Every structure is written in structure tokens, then in C-alpha cells.
Amino acid sequence: MATRAEVHQKNIQNIFYPESIAIVGTNKVKGTVPFDIVNNILKAEFNGVVFPVSPGERYIAGVKAYKYVTDIPDEVDLAILVFPSSVCHLALEQCGQKGIKSVIVISAGFKEVGGVGVEREKRIKQIAEKYDMSFIGPNCLGVINPDPKVRLNASFARRMPEDGSIGFLSQSGALCTAVLDYAYSRHIGFSKFVSFGNKADISEIDLLYYLRDDPRTKVILLYLEEVSDGKGLLEAAENVIRESGKPILVLKAGRTSKGAAAAASHTGSLAGSDEICDAGFEQAGMIRCDNLEEMFNKAIAFAYQPVPKSNRMAIITNAGGPGVLTTDAAIEGGLELADFSEETTKVLKKSLPKTANIKNPVDVIGDARADRYNVALSAAFKDDNVDSVCVILTPQSMTEIDLIAREVAKVSSHYDKPVFASFMGEADVAEGVDVLQRNRIPHYLLPESMARSLATVYQFKEYLKKKKKEVPALSDVDKEAAEKVLSEAKKEGRNYLPEAEAVKILQAYKLPVLKSKVAKNEEEAAQYAQEIGYPVVMKIMSDDVVHKSDIGGVVLNIENDQEAKDAYNSIMKKVKDHNPDAKIDGILVTQMVTSGEEVILGAKQDPSFKGVVMFGLGGIFVEVFKDVTFKVAPLSEDDAEKMLSEIRGSQILYGVRGQAPRDIAALKDAIVRLSKLVDDFPEIKELDINPMLVQEEGKGCYVADARILI
Amino acid sequence: MERSELAKRVKKVVGKVLDVNPDEVSDDANFIFDLGADSAQSLELVASFEEEFDIEMDEDKALEVQNVEDAINFIGEYVD
Numbered sequence: 001m002a003t004r005a006e007v008h009q010k011n012i013q014n015i016f017y018p019e020s021i022a023i024v025g026t027n028k029v030k031g032t033v034p035f036d037i038v039n040n041i042l043k044a045e046f047n048g049v050v051f052p053v054s055p056g057e058r059y060i061a062g063v064k065a066y067k068y069v070t071d072i073p074d075e076v077d078l079a080i081l082v083f084p085s086s087v088c089h090l091a092l093e094q095c096g097q098k099g100i101k102s103v104i105v106i107s108a109g110f111k112e113v114g115g116v117g118v119e120r121e122k123r124i125k126q127i128a129e130k131y132d133m134s135f136i137g138p139n140c141l142g143v144i145n146p147d148p149k150v151r152l153n154a155s156f157a158r159r160m161p162e163d164g165s166i167g168f169l170s171q172s173g174a175l176c177t178a179v180l181d182y183a184y185s186r187h188i189g190f191s192k193f194v195s196f197g198n199k200a201d202i203s204e205i206d207l208l209y210y211l212r213d214d215p216r217t218k219v220i221l222l223y224l225e226e227v228s229d230g231k232g233l234l235e236a237a238e239n240v241i242r243e244s245g246k247p248i249l250v251l252k253a254g255r256t257s258k259g260a261a262a263a264a265s266h267t268g269s270l271a272g273s274d275e276i277c278d279a280g281f282e283q284a285g286m287i288r289c290d291n292l293e294e295m296f297n298k299a300i301a302f303a304y305q306p307v308p309k310s311n312r313m314a315i316i317t318n319a320g321g322p323g324v325l326t327t328d329a330a331i332e333g334g335l336e337l338a339d340f341s342e343e344t345t346k347v348l349k350k351s352l353p354k355t356a357n358i359k360n361p362v363d364v365i366g367d368a369r370a371d372r373y374n375v376a377l378s379a380a381f382k383d384d385n386v387d388s389v390c391v392i393l394t395p396q397s398m399t400e401i402d403l404i405a406r407e408v409a410k411v412s413s414h415y416d417k418p419v420f421a422s423f424m425g426e427a428d429v430a431e432g433v434d435v436l437q438r439n440r441i442p443h444y445l446l447p448e449s450m451a452r453s454l455a456t457v458y459q460f461k462e463y464l465k466k467k468k469k470e471v472p473a474l475s476d477v478d479k480e481a482a483e484k485v486l487s488e489a490k491k492e493g494r495n496y497l498p499e500a501e502a503v504k505i506l507q508a509y510k511l512p513v514l515k516s517k518v519a520k521n522e523e524e525a526a527q528y529a530q531e532i533g534y535p536v537v538m539k540i541m542s543d544d545v546v547h548k549s550d551i552g553g554v555v556l557n558i559e560n561d562q563e564a565k566d567a568y569n570s571i572m573k574k575v576k577d578h579n580p581d582a583k584i585d586g587i588l589v590t591q592m593v594t595s596g597e598e599v600i601l602g603a604k605q606d607p608s609f610k611g612v613v614m615f616g617l618g619g620i621f622v623e624v625f626k627d628v629t630f631k632v633a634p635l636s637e638d639d640a641e642k643m644l645s646e647i648r649g650s651q652i653l654y655g656v657r658g659q660a661p662r663d664i665a666a667l668k669d670a671i672v673r674l675s676k677l678v679d680d681f682p683e684i685k686e687l688d689i690n691p692m693l694v695q696e697e698g699k700g701c702y703v704a705d706a707r708i709l710i
Numbered sequence: 711m712e713r714s715e716l717a718k719r720v721k722k723v724v725g726k727v728l729d730v731n732p733d734e735v736s737d738d739a740n741f742i743f744d745l746g747a748d749s750a751q752s753l754e755l756v757a758s759f760e761e762e763f764d765i766e767m768d769e770d771k772a773l774e775v776q777n778v779e780d781a782i783n784f785i786g787e788y789v790d
């Protein structure tokens with residue numbers, strides 16, 4: 001039997017490319033969603049047949065209407081439900097009987113309103129499953145496919161966008177209309193435009209896979225208000241990016257906790273913690289944007305221009321300052337200023353005024369007209385040392401803005417190198433900007449945004465070059481042993497696992513716990529201490545003694561056999577003096593590690609991303625500076641390495657001011673193993689290894705203290 | 711009031727408000743799905759039932775009533 005995901009992939013095609021559509025629950029009232037959907041489909045000149053379904057009407061917008069969808073004599077590829085939510089299940093049931101497999105549920109009044117809405121959503125989901133149907137929504141704006149083959153505006157957005165190569169997926173319907181307006185004024189076109197609303201059936205994950213295979217989509221934009229299946233999303237995103245080479249730009253609302261609360265009340269779902277989102281998106285290779293402007297800045301960079309061969313860029317400007325700003329942003333993003341060839345330098349020297357700067361960034365000087373830009377552009381594009389060109393213009397009285405824009409379009413069209421432009425200002429440059437936008441030359445109000453967008457394209461190309469991370473299998477872990485400890489605690493109804501049990505679990509996953517043994521008499525204490533190696537720590541093991549140190553239940557720095565025996569007897573005496581009835585399990589003899597850099601390793605279960613690992617430097621760094629980093633489990637060695645390098649104090653681990661570097665390999669191994677542990681056991685809600693002591697290179701690292709919450 | 715009498719008068723009101731033939735209104739007809747009622751007509755239906763039977767209904771609960779049979783039962787509680 002096909003899975004729901006497989007059913008969706010089959011049915012999504014008819015959502016975007018139907019030959020016949022039934023709009024179920026429409027009416028004649030202009031300015032209402034049920035009417036405007038029909039009207040928009042007709043206005044966009046849909047290449048197919050339209051069947052309005054309206055129980056009380058003979059016709060809608062001049063098209064014959066049917067009482068029920070089952071009354072339609074022809075086959076129907078796509079049904080769009082606009083009935084009130086209270087009767088959507090009746091309409092969907094009839095769609096199922098009619099054999100319709102693809103549906104868009106526009107209607108609101110489902111999960112997002114709570115109570116009865118939640119039940120309604122469950123009900124339509126069950127009906128869809130019964131008939132092997134798939135639906136987008138409910139509570140959405142609809143779907144738009146500007147492909148001239150179909151010209152489908154199955155939405156209540158005001159207009160049909162231009163045809164293009166950007167696939168846009170949004171959880172918010174209202175945002176979609178704002179995006180369409182923004183895109184319209186900048187001639188930004190779309191390949192597919194989807195508002196997926198409550199994603200009760202078809203989710204963003206299904207849509208990502210569809211866009212992966214959609215030949216008209218070059219870049220995917222995703223707006224999310226909550227991540228319900230974080231693990232699934234990351235897996236899908238990484239597959240889509242790796243398999244198709246298409247970038248996924250993501251804008252996720254709820255960066256702050258207040259924002260997250262607002263998102264929760266808006267969509268009826270809880271937002272995950274933002275740091276974890278950041279980490280997860282980055283791991284999957286998604287490009288997270290802070291706002292819509294940044295998202296579209298980067299989207300047009302990917303959609304309009306070829307990918308640069310490498311990072312050597314040329315800047316051509318008529319103003320020095322903006323050239324410097326561009327250079328700064330470019331270098332920060334990993335780009336380099338190209339060294340021009342001798343030929344280029346010769347041409348620029350010959351053709352530009354003496355006052356011009358013929359080195360990169362090329363300054364054609366404030367009074368430059370189109371001819372100077374032409375010379376500089378042609379020379380730069382021709383130069384094999386140049387992989388991309390950025391053009392900056394500020395509008396002086398003699399600047400031929402419109403002509404220069406045409407020169408940029410004309411010259412760049414002869415080369416397979418990307419060109420980006422920033423015509424700075426607003427009113428004076430408007431005409432030139434329009435020329436650039438119509439010619440699909442990415443234009444930016446600010447030159448820094450231009451440089452950053454180009455840098456993102458380059459960084460993405462580099463990301464694709466790297467091999468997909470391999471998560472090690474770790475066949476040496478003893479899952480059963482860990483499971484046994486956890487199930488015993490669960491059986492006894494305990495949520496908190498003390499150090500001894502936590503250590504057993506960590507040991508099962510071959511994390512570097514300190515060597516220890518339980519001694520039952522003084523002879524054993526000395527023998528075990530010798531086996532472990534001096535110095536050792538000895539500690540009472542008794543559930544009846546809570547504050548062990550306070551009553552002398554812990555002795556540190558034991559250096560020889562005699563001291564071990566003395567410590568054993570002293571601890572026993574003090575515990576018995578303190579509590580004669582205490583049940584004593586023995587005395588724990590543990591390896592003592594006195595030096596090492598303190599780090600903290602932690603793990604928790606996130607509601608949407610599941611197992612998450614945290615790493616940071618211990619002590620003041622974690623307490624005051626919150627210098628920690630997260631990643632979603634399971635992790636590869638590369639991921640672990642990245643965690644070590646991305647904290648602000650990473651230099652401390654790699655050796656600074658004469659201090660020897662720490663054992664990075666051992667620490668990476670510990671992180672990878674911890675990530676496997678939390679991935680294997682979702683019941684581990686929180687885990688802290690604090691501190692872990694990292695020794696000098698080659699000498700390992702040790703779990704000094706650990707606790708687990710289940 | 712006899713149930714048959716009640717049903718006849720309910721269908722008469724439905725016919726008038728939704729512009730359908732009362733004789734063709736079946737008991738299981740859904741006001742929205744089968745008879746094409748929009749939100750304004752749903753409110754009009756509630757008001758017209760109150761006028762027809764000289765009763766005052768809980769409006770929120772009345773608007774939750776989906777089909778003719780449920781309306782007959784609901785109004786019946788007030789009439790009795």
C-alpha cells in the first residue's frame with residue numbers, strides 16, 4: 001500500500017496542472033472568497049474547464065453551476081473547497097465519491113480556532129485518507145501556477161504574478177498577498193506559489209519534494225510560522241538541496257519568545273526554540289533569512305543569474321564610498337576582489353580618465369556616462385580572472401541612468417558570468433532600475449545587500465561541493481545496557497537519574513567516564529585504587545545520605561594504598577555516626593582528574609526537532625556569556641567539529657597564548673556519541689555532562705559529573 | 711404541537727428564506743450544503759423561526775444546527 005507521502009506526490013501534480021476544476025461552495029456575492037476564487041480563475045484565463053458548485057444557484061460569473069460535485073457530468077481533476085468549515089466534510093466526501101483526488105481546502109475554521117475546529121480538521125483528514133485524496137490547507141489562500149501551459153490562479157489573491165523560476169511556499173496566506181504585491185512591483189516571477197495553511201494533509205515537506213522535481217523551479221522559498229515535524233523537514237530539505245542543487249531560502253517567524261507566542265496563537269501550534277531552528281536549518285543546508293527583503297534579495301540572485309565559477313569579483317562604480325562598502329561586505333562573505341589581467345588594465349588605462357581608479361574596484365568617476373561603463377563592463381567580463389561583476393551607480397546630473405542600465409543588460413548577455421547591480425537612490429534611478437529588473441538583472445537598493453546576495457550564491461555553490469556528512473554507525477555502543485538502566489528507572493517511576501546511573505548509560509555509549517569501582521571493604525578499596533591508578537576519589541554510595549561532602553562522605557586526592565584504606569574506614573565511620581541506619585551500598589573508588597579545560601555537553605528533546613545536542617565552554621562562559629551552540633542529533637564528526645569551532649571561545653580549545661591545544665579528537669567523539677544516545681532514546685528529556693574535563697591533545701577527556709532527566 | 715405540523719411550518723420558513731420549494735425540502739437537507747444558505751441567510755432563518763413560532767432561541771446554539779430535522783427537534787424544545 002502506498003504511503004500518504006507517495007499518494008501526495010501523485011496527487012500534487014493535478015493541484016498545479018488540472019484540466020478541470022470544481023469550485024465547491026461558491027456563491028454570487030462579489031468580494032467574498034467563494035466568488036472571487038471563481039472570478040480569479042476565469043480572469044487569469046485558466047487553460048481548462050471550470051465547474052462552479054453552488055446548491056442555490058444556476059450559474060456563477062456566467063458559468064453553469066451544479067448543485068453537487070457529483071452532478072458534474074465530466075471528470076474533475078481538482079476541487080477547491082470554499083464551503084464553511086461546518087460542511088466541508090460533506091463536500092469532501094462527495095469529492096471522494098466523484099473520484100477527485102486533488103483538493104485545495106480554502107475554508108478557515110479548523111485547527112486554528114481550536115475546539116470543534118480541531119475535530120473538523122481530523123474529520124476531513126480521515127475522509128482524504130479513505131479516498132486516497134490529498135488536500136492543501138485548510139485555512140489557506142490557495143495555489144497559483146503562472147506556467148503559460150495552465151495559467152492557474154486558484155486563490156483569492158488580487159493578481160496573477162509573472163511567470164518565473166521561484167517556487168514560493170507559505171504557511172501564512174496574508175503574507176502571500178503582500179509578497180505578490182512586492183514581487184509585482186519588481187517584476188519578480190514565480191514558478192509555483194502556494195499558501196499551505198494548516199498543512200493538515202499535504203505539508204511543506206511534500207511540496208518541497210514536488211518542487212525538487214519541478215523543472216520550472218530554480219530556487220525554493222519557504223515561509224514558516226511553526227515547525228511541526230522538524231526532523232522530517234530537515235531530512236527533506238537536505239535531500240532536495242543535495243539531489244536537485246536547488247537552494248531553499250527559509251524565513252521562520254518567531255525569532256523571539258514573544259514572536260513565538262504570537263505564532264502559536266495564530267496557527268494553533270507551538271514554535272520551537274529559535275536557536276535549534278537556526279542550527280537545524282544550517283545543518284540541512286537551508287539558507288535562513290531574517291526578513292522578506294533579504295529573502296527576495298537572495299532569491300533573485302539565484303533565480304536570474306548563472307552561478308559564479310569562483311569567488312573573484314569585479315566592482316564597477318562611479319562613487320568611491322559605495323565601492324568600499326561593497327568590498328567590505330563581499331570579503332566578509334568569502335568573495336575576493338579579482339586581480340585584473342594585464343590586458344584589462346591596459347584597456348582601462350587607455351579608455352578611462354586619468355583620475356579614474358583602474359584597479360578593482362574600478363571607479364569610473366562621478367561624471368561617467370554610459371560609454372565609460374561600457375568600457376569597464378566589457379573589460380571586466382572579458383577578463384578570465386573575473387568570475388562575477390557588480391555594478392554600482394549613484395545618480396549625478398550627467399549620469400545616463402537608463403542608458404547605463406541598458407549597457408549592463410547588453411554587455412552581460414554575451415557572457416556566462418553573473419552580474420548584479422545597485423543603482424543607489426530611489427526616484428532618479430527608478431527608470432534604470434526598471435530596465436534592470438525587466439532584463440532579470442538582480443538589483444539592490446544597497447550595495448552591501450548586493451554583495452551579500454552574491455556571496456550567498458557562492459557559499460551555496462561551495463556547500464554543494466562538500467560531500468554529504470556521514471553519521472557514523474557506532475556499532476560498539478551497548479544500546480541494551482542503556483535501555484536496561486532507563487527501563488528500571490521508568491519502572492520505579494523516577495524521572496531523575498543520579499550520577500551513578502547516568503554514568504552507566506554514558507558508559508554503554510562509550511563516552512569517556514572516569515574509571516570507577518565499588519569497594520565493599522578496605523582491602524578492595526586499596527586494590528581497586530591501584531587498578532584505577534592514583535590519585536583517586538572515594539565517595540559513599542547510599543541513598544540515605546544526600547549531602548555526601550557535608551558529612552565527610554567524600555575524600556579527594558588519595559595517593560596510595562594506605563590512604564585508600566584510611567579513607568574507606570573514615571568514610572564508613574562518619575556516615576554511621578551521622579546516620580546509624582543508613583543503608584550503604586559500598587564506597588565508590590573513582591579515578592581523579594585534576595586538570596583539564598571544563599566544557600559542558602548537554603542534550604534535550606525539542607518538540608519538533610527531537611534530540612538536540614548542546615556544547616559550550618564551562619564555568620563563566622556558559623553562565624555569563626551563554627557561549628553555547630546547538631545541533632540536531634544525530635551528528636557526524638564534521639558537525640561536532642563545527643560545534644567546537646563556532647563558539648566564541650573556541651580558541652581556548654585549539655590552544656591560545658602558549659597553552660597547549662586540547663584533545664579535540666576525543667571531544668568530537670564524545671559529542672558524536674552523545675548525539676547517538678539522545679537520538680536512540682527520545683525518552684531522555686534532558687542530559688547534562690557538566691563539566692567534562694578536556695585534557696591536552698592525545699590525553700582524552702572525561703565526564704566529571706552527569707545527570708539525566710527522563 | 712404535533713411534530714408533523716411543526717415540520718411543515720419549519721419547511722415553510724426554510725422555503726421562504728432560502729427561496730426553495732418547501733415540498734422539496736427533505737428532513738436531512740443541510741441548510742448550507744444542500745440548500746445553499748450563506749451566513750446572512752442562516753441568521754435570517756433563526757430570526758424567521760423565532761417569529762413563526764413566537765419563541766426566543768439561544769442564537770449561538772441555533773446557528774450550530776445543521777439540517778432541517780435538527781431544526782425541527784431544536785425548535786420543538788422551545789415550542790413544548
